[in-house]
Amino acid sequence: MMKLFIDGKQADTDQTTAVSISLGIASITKIETGRTGYSKTIRVPMTARNRLLFGNPEEIHAAEQFNQQPHTARIEADGCMVLEGSPMMTRCESTPAGEGWYRINIIGAGKEWVQKAAAEMFNEIGIAFEHTITADMVKQSWTWDEPVRFFPVQRDRFAVASDTVQQGVRMLTFTDYHPFLNVRALVDAIAAAGGYTVASTFMDSAFFRALYISGRYPEKEVxxxxxxxxxxxxxxxxxxxxxxxxxxxxxxxxxxxxxxxxxxxxxxxxxxxxxxxxxxxxxxxxxxxxxxxxxxxxxxxxxxxxxxxxxxxxxxxxxxxxxxxxxxxxxxxxxxxxxxxxxxNRNEDRRETYRDGWSYRLIVFDHAEANTYRFTHELATDGTTSIVKTFSSRSTLIEPQTGQTISNPRLWIQSGGTYLPFTGDWALYDGYVAExxxxxxxxxxxxxxxxxxxxxxxxxxxxxxxxxxxxxxxxxxxxxxxxxxxMPHPCEGTTIGFADVAAHEIRQIALINALKQLFNLYFYSDTLTRTLYVEPRETFYRNDVVVDWSEKIDRSRPVAIEEPGADLAQRFTLRYQPGDGSAARWDESHKEILGRWSAPILNRFAKEGEQIYSNPIFTPTLNKTGEYPDAPEASLAQVGDRDRSGNAEENENLNFPPKIVRYYGMTALDGHPWGWPSYDSQYPKIAFHDPQGEQPFTLCFEDRDGADGLHRYYDKTVELYNRGRRITLYLYLKPEDIEPLIVPNTLCHDFRALFQLTIAGETLLCRLEEICDYNPAGGQSTKCIFLKNV
CATH class of the missing domain: 2.60.120 (Jelly Rolls)
Structure with missing residues (x-):
């Protein structure tokens, strides 16, 4: 039996009134469907109880108008909630016989987090961040827990040769760094603004938590x-x-x-x-x-x-x-x-390669005027320690001439009539090196x-x-x-907030759609617990939860089976926005597009051509070593586009199209110190594609250089297009079958489950795609569409 509640109080209903409800997986796969809720119209009789609930809207001189006040409406069937929203009075009808009807439209609430994300700009994301730019701040950002970090990048500029100044030291400054924003923190903040909490095994992973997107400084017409x-x-x-x-x-x-x-x-x-x-x-x-x-x-x-x-x-x-x-x-x-x-100091310390017949310059950096030192090495023939030189200066020339293999060069300092190992800073350079x-x-x-x-x-x-x-x-x-x-880009001494490093001219929903495209994400909003479930398609669907609906099949109605793919293009392609700078030049030289992956749709009647699913905001990025002479092994992300921006230096813009990268944490340098601001033997490494290391990594859609591409999140989808079956049949559904689809819970008896169907003696495991026009009071079977699981 269907019941209608207005502001928590039961209203009189005519049980012959039909209320049809349609539910589809598209509400999860297409984020934009969450912006506006469903809208269902119902007609209820003009009874004394309903007049009281609705405030006598049929009276022309009624004191209040129903639609000017907030109200709630809920439809239950057999104790299960099947529809909830805000009631809008659309019409009052009465007959000469004294009968009357109220026509109300129940408007389901849109998902608040989607509505806000679609309405608000990226720089309005509610992240608390305010700092004054200093060397210490940049350095601390590499390891702090705040969602904004400043990473080194290599800006795409033309190299201009100098006529008189020889190649020497190029010092890093603040403009060699760029703000990057933690992706997980951004998603959490967007959801929280709409009153939701993110629950996601995928987003809790170390892989996802290490993802950052490039920030952007505010601009003006300069x-x-x-x-x-x-x-x-x-x-x-x-x-x-x-x-x-x-x-x-x-x-x-x-x-x-x-x-x-x-x-x-x-x-x-x-x-x-x-x-x-x-x-x-x-x-x-x-x-x-x-x-x-x-x-x-x-x-x-x-x-x-x-x-x-x-x-x-x-x-x-x-x-x-x-x-x-x-x-x-x-x-x-x-x-x-x-x-x-x-x-x-670029001079190499030669202690590890010390050998006979070479000239060396020994420098004692922690030298004091009263100190006397002794330099020794070991002879390979018998392992004895040989005194090479005793001296009292800050530096001296060491020229071993033993005719033997020698090793273990050591420096000693005189103390109390004996020599002890010197524990201060010293080095052994090539002999031509001067202090x-x-x-x-x-x-x-x-x-x-x-x-x-x-x-x-x-x-x-x-x-x-x-x-x-x-x-x-x-x-x-x-x-x-x-x-x-x-250009109002910040520099040292500037105090900045989140909006100053997040001035992307996009809506917040664009970021959500970009992440969805990268990882084939499904977003499931539980309006009751205010939980936003987010997982890639394959982990969103549960294989351990099976709901058997075989007994619900209306055997009197036909079962339709069709092969998917005819409504798709012949090729399914994923890619990023066109690359800038070094990525664009790479595309041109290699005659392929970095970050692009394509798969065939095998249905012979698929539409001609290619359906390209481009990421709405991100561009691919290449890293390069050797760009910073003091630490040539450092791998730096190449950003910007010298060809697009030209060489108008007075208008130079430090911004570039949005990029997504992985932060590796502090990465050791092989004997070379990093420059400003840390001057340490490690640096903060980021990369979009990194074939180096024991486990190659890429954010390309295609497999590249031994790393698995992001197409792995779409492989099952393409397999469904090529090997699956779409099954349309009719089921006798009850309100308790519908309620979990509207209000999901931890039992996962909803779109996430596997549905078992027995058709013509064959048992199938399927995914539910759509329930069409379910009427909780009708008692009739309902059209349902499934995809056979592969």
Whole structure:
């Protein structure tokens, strides 16, 4: 018996009124179907009880209107809830005989999490994150528990050869890093905003928890600003200065000691000094100028602007440790922030390869003036220890000439009349290595944005280099340039929140659909417990739960069996969005598309052509080693597109199309320290495709380089298209059969189960696809569609 409840109170019903309910697996496979609920119309008699429940809506002068107040409606059949939603009064009818009817439309609630995800932008995801960008913050992000991390990337730029500065050290800075967002945290936050909690074995796995998507900085239209107020300034010539007692050299024309003058000289290509001009410079509306001796920026209007310094300089150095050189490794910019770096000691410690007949330079980094040392090695002939040299200096030349195989070089320190093993820092280099020398340094660093105006210009005379020993020499190269940066990308000293690193111009639902496409995910919303079940298709379906509906088959109705695939294209293809930068060049050179997988549909009557299922947001990514000279074995993700963005440096955009990668955690480097900000022997590795290591890994759909592609999440789907059968038959269903499909529970007697059917004496295990027009009060059999499990 069917019962209707309005606001929890039973209403009178006419049992001849039909209420048909259709339920399909599409409500799970197609996320968008959760945006709006079902809508069912029912007619109930105009009885005294119903007049009271509905507020006499048939009366023209009724005090209240039913649809202006919130109400609930529920239909039960034999004690089972089969329909629930909000009732909308659509019509009141009455006859001259005094009979009357109310027509109400019961509108099922949409899934709140889907509705919010479809309405709200990506940067509105409710993730609490606020930090000021510093070297420590970037380093800490690699291991903290927060959902935003800053990983190193290799930006796709054209390499420009230098005429005078030799290849030396390229220091990493903040622009060599990019924000990445944890995928699991994003999904949890999207679900939580709609009042749901995610339950997913797949998303709880270490594989999924290690997935990150690239963030995005906010953007604004900068071309008009650059056209009106941009400049590129350079130098006429090199300039040399010696460090003062603070280890500094200043770029200040007002300072006569330890100064190289202005950091740049001119932005006018027609300016000439000593017969030399500066090529490539420009100056829009004369915004770069000299104010007395000082270089200054006078914009034509008030604007928030930072500056990019492309520094090329030669520095004296002293080997300070096995990992670092003492030299000019700090810069103080116009934003009153001192940026500290570390120049790597690239000399190889030869203790492991020590042998006879070679010349070595031994350096004791923890040397003190009163110390005396002894250097020994072992002879292979009898294993005896031989004293090679005793010395008291910080460094000395070691030249073993024994004519034998030697090993185990050791350093000892004199203490109390005897020699003890030296436990401090020391190294054994090739003999030609000197304690001191010169090194060329390349450093591109941005200052934080601040407001400048015609009455409040920005000056550049407070710049200085630091970190050196007194008396060390610095030569500032003529390749050094300065330009304004109008793009509001953050830099060191900027305080950022989640919206500042998540400015993708997409709705939150786009991320959900992108993840669904990658892993063939099914989303099952339990509105009663507010639980969102998420699993790939094959683990979403349960093989350990079998529901036998054989006895429910209406044997008087026909059973239709059809082969699937005729409504599909001849090829089923999965791919990403077109690749950018290095991925696009890889596609062109290899004559194939990275990340693309295709399978045939074997039905001979499938439609001609190919059905391509493209990921809605993600693009493929390639990694490359050898891009960072100080740690050539580091594998860096290649991002951006130099061909698409061109070489308009004043408008350079650090953003790139969304990418998904795996974070490997801190990965050891083979004897090479990582650069800024950690200067450690490990770095944070990310990859989309990584054939290295014991277990190759890929997020490509195709198998590649020994790694299984993501097509594995679709193999069963394609197999169903090619080997399955679609079965349509009629079943006598009861309300208790329908209720679990509407309100799923842990018993899984719903779309997740295997359904057993016995047809013509043959027992089949099937998946339920659809229940069509079930009437809880009708007593008739209901059309049901199944797919034979393979």
């Amino acid at each position: 071309e008009p600003l650059a056209e009106r107020m941009g400049f590129l300034a350079g130098r006429f010539a090199d300039a040399t200065a010696v460090a003062d007692r603070f280890g500094r050299v200043y770029a200040d024309p007002l300072t006569t000691i330890s100064s190289v003058g202005n950091i740049v000289d001119t932005a006018d290509p027609d300016d000439i000094s000593d017969g030399v001009s500066v090529a490539g410079v420009y100056n829009r509306n004369g915004c770069f100028r000299k104010d007395g001796q000082r270089a200054a920026y006078y914009p034509t209007e008030s604007v928030a602007v930072g500056f990019e310094y492309r520094l090329r300089y030669r520095s004296d150095y002293r080997i300070a440790s096995r990992t670092a050189l003492k030299c000019f490794d700090r810069v103080y910019l116009d934003d009153n922030i001192e940026h500290r770096y570390q120049v790597t 001191t020398g010169q090194i060329d340094i390349e450093l591109t660093v941005r200052s934080s944005a601040a407001t400048a105006s015609p009455s409040n210009p920005r000056y550049f005379h407070r710049f200085h280099f630091g970190g050196a020993d007194e008396g060390m020499e610095l030569t500032l190269g003529r390749e050094t340039t300065l330009r304004p940066v109008f």
